[in-house]
Structures are given as C-alpha cells and as structure tokens.
Amino acid sequence: METDKLIQSLAADARPVRPLASPWTRTGLWLAIAIPYLALVVIVISPRSDLLTKLTEARFLIEQVAALTTGIAAAIAAFASTVPGYDRKVLLLPILPLAVWLGSLGEGCLSTVRQLGLAGLSLQPDWFCLPAIMLVGAMPAVAMVVMLRRGAPLFPYLSAGFGALAAAGLGNFGLRLFHPQDASLMVLVWQVGSVFILTMLGCCAGRTILNWRMLTASGHR
Amino acid sequence: MQAAQNGDSQAYVHLLKKIRPRLQQMVRGRRRFLDAADIDDVVQDILVSLHAVRATYDPRRPFMPWLMAIARNRLADTGRRHARQHAHEVQVDELPITICEDEANRVDSYGDPEALHRAIKILPPGQREAVEMLKLREMSLKEAASVSGASTGALKVSVHRAMATLRKVLDKGAGRGD
Numbered sequence: 559m560e561t562d563k564l565i566q567s568l569a570a571d572a573r574p575v576r577p578l579a580s581p582w583t584r585t586g587l588w589l590a591i592a593i594p595y596l597a598l599v600v601i602v603i604s605p606r607s608d609l610l611t612k613l614t615e616a617r618f619l620i621e622q623v624a625a626l627t628t629g630i631a632a633a634i635a636a637f638a639s640t641v642p643g644y645d646r647k648v649l650l651l652p653i654l655p656l657a658v659w660l661g662s663l664g665e666g667c668l669s670t671v672r673q674l675g676l677a678g679l680s681l682q683p684d685w686f687c688l689p690a691i692m693l694v695g696a697m698p699a700v701a702m703v704v705m706l707r708r709g710a711p712l713f714p715y716l717s718a719g720f721g722a723l724a725a726a727g728l729g730n731f732g733l734r735l736f737h738p739q740d741a742s743l744m745v746l747v748w749q750v751g752s753v754f755i756l757t758m759l760g761c762c763a764g765r766t767i768l769n770w771r772m773l774t775a776s777g778h779r
Numbered sequence: 780m781q782a783a784q785n786g787d788s789q790a791y792v793h794l795l796k797k798i799r800p801r802l803q804q805m806v807r808g809r810r811r812f813l814d815a816a817d818i819d820d821v822v823q824d825i826l827v828s829l830h831a832v833r834a835t836y837d838p839r840r841p842f843m844p845w846l847m848a849i850a851r852n853r854l855a856d857t858g859r860r861h862a863r864q865h866a867h868e869v870q871v872d873e874l875p876i877t878i879c880e881d882e883a884n885r886v887d888s889y890g891d892p893e894a895l896h897r898a899i900k901i902l903p904p905g906q907r908e909a910v911e912m913l914k915l916r917e918m919s920l921k922e923a924a925s926v927s928g929a930s931t932g933a934l935k936v937s938v939h940r941a942m943a944t945l946r947k948v949l950d951k952g953a954g955r956g957d
Contacts, residue, residue, distance in 0.1 A: 560924075560925040561799060561819055561822060561823055561826070562796075564823050564826060564827070565792055565795040565796060565799070565826065566792065568791070568795065568826060568827070568830045569788040569789075569791045569792040569795070570788065571830070572783055572786060572787075572788050572791045572830070572833075573786055574784065574785050574786035575784050575833055575834040576784075576834065577784055577834055577835075577836060577837055577838060578834050578835050578837070580837070640835065641835050641837070642832070642835060642836075642844075642845045642846075642848035642849045642852070643840065643841075643844035643845040643846075643847070643848040708834065708835075709832065709835055710828075710832040710835050710849065710852075712848065712849075712852045770828055770831075770853070770856065773828070773831040773832065774827045774828060774831050
C-alpha cells in the first residue's frame, strides 16, 4: 500500500484513546487487584498459627518487606518497559530490594552455620512452595499480562520476566503468611528457587504474550 | 499527538505526514542496504506500530523520544528479519542449465539498442510506461504502482504483453537483417 494511503487509513481509524497512566500509577492499580486476591487466598487457606509472633521478628519482617518491594519494583519496571522513550534506569529498580531479600536469606544461612555448624543446613524436599506461589500469584499474573498488553512490546522477554517476578514476588510474600517454613536455606532454595523458575518461565513466554504482530495484524487498534 | 489521541484525524494526518520524511531519513541512514521500496515498507511498519500503541504516549512527555524508541525497535526487528531471509539465500554467479532444449536456454541478444528504442516507442502508452518504469528505470512494482496509479497486477500484465510485443518486433527486425 502506498504510504499516503496508509496514513489516510490510519487517520480514518483513529478513534479517541485514553493515554496510559504512568508506570507508578499502573502499579498502584495492579496492586489494587492483586492485594485483595492475595488476602482472600491467605484467609481461605488460613494464616499460620504463629503469624502474630512472626510479625515481631526483625528477620521475618525484613524478608517479607523485601519480597513485597521486589514484586512492586518489578511491576514498575515491567510497566515502564512497555512505554516507548521511558527512562531505562527504572529497569534497575528491583535490584536493591532483591539484593536485600537474598542478602537477608544468605545472612540467615551463615548465622545457622555459626550456631549449629554445617549440619544445621539441612535441606528437606518441600514441593508445596511452587504450586502455592503459583496459586497466590495467579490473579496478579493474569492482571499483569492484561495490563502489559496495553503497552508497546519493545522488550517482550524483559517485560514478561519483570511481570513474572512481580507476580511471583507477591506470591512468595503471601505464601509465608500461611506456610510455616522459615529456615533460611529452605526459603532460599524452595521459595526463592520457585520465584526464579517462574520468572524464567515468564521470560520464555515473552514473545508469545507480547508481540507487534498481535497488535498490528488485527488491523489498527 | 495529543489531538490525535483525542480522535482529531486531521491533526493525525498532519502529524504522520510530518514525521514520515524524518522516519525515511532515519531508516535510510541506518539501513543503507535497503532499497527505496524496502525503506517505505519499514516506514509503513513504524507508522502502523505507532498507531497501535498511540495510547502509550504521555502528553506531558516529549514526542520525539517516544517516536524514535518505536522506530528503533521496529528497525531492529526489520534487521533481524532481513538477516534471517538472507541467511537462506545462496549467491550464484551463473544459473545452471536445467532444461536440455536449446530454445529454453537461448539468451535473447538484441544487439541493436536503436531498434529496441524504436520498438518501445511504438508500444501502446500503458505498456510503454510499464516497460520504462520496471525495465529501464528498474523501479519496483510497488513504486511503479504508486507513481502510475495502476495496480501491481495491471502493471505485471502490461509489462508481460509489452515484452511479448517487443520480442516479436525485434525478431522480425533481426530476420530482415539476416
């Protein structure tokens, strides 16, 4: 088609559109969907019996705040990555909370070794974590995909990876409210390991979930 | 762009026409190996992409970085697609003969450019125009279609008929000369 004709056709199709809100505002909207769902899942499964005690422990609080902040920062990065021309420094945002989260768990492992020796670092199978994180993160993940698809698929793998990290981070935050597993090595391997696997799966699905072909093939949006 | 987001199609046409040469210039500068038709294809691709994600433009932010981010992204995709296509191409200096009959492998050699020139002049106007654009000026079908206003299908038919007429006329002329 001749470019002039294409321009006329695009203009003829130019229905009014509402500009997308900023990545920060969109993250707020996403949390407004994700947090009530998370609370519902925790209530239905029933919170752990020692939750009130755990909420007074500094390590538990640091790890929970870091997991939640990682999820929120990853959501901001995911939304920012779909806005053309947006400052790419925002993509580094999840690094700090992720470092605090991993650092706290790493420090927990070291302090166990100091107290009990290497024998203290026992690792038992806990296959509950992955499906539980998927359950808690399911609705946030669906909301994330729907919201990301309204943006531009500039970096599909990166956007989907950040989106998956956001949902899985929130899922892990919810999991620890009902799953009494606090040994740092167990949390690191089974919980953070699950978050890592889900993030990688999200990355791999990036091109399927977000692509230009899908946006442009169905005519003009 | 803000007016376009509000559904003002006149403003949208004005904007797209204004950015078109800048996009062409950018694509030409970064993809020197592309011919004019391919450059137009990439520009069209960018315009369609811009249209699809026009809601991502924030009126409080500058327009050009937004546009260029889309353009660079689509250009990178084009580069990858081009590389993929060319990875499957095999360059050969001479096509091998695949059919034994002499007629099939005969290369037309009409050595008289004046005779060819005269033969083209007596073609019907539509056929003459098609030959001039596609064979002499080596324009692509798309370019020729946009210049002449004819469809690519009509141009193909015209050039096919013109070539048949030219072959007949030149063969006759060669026969007289022998």
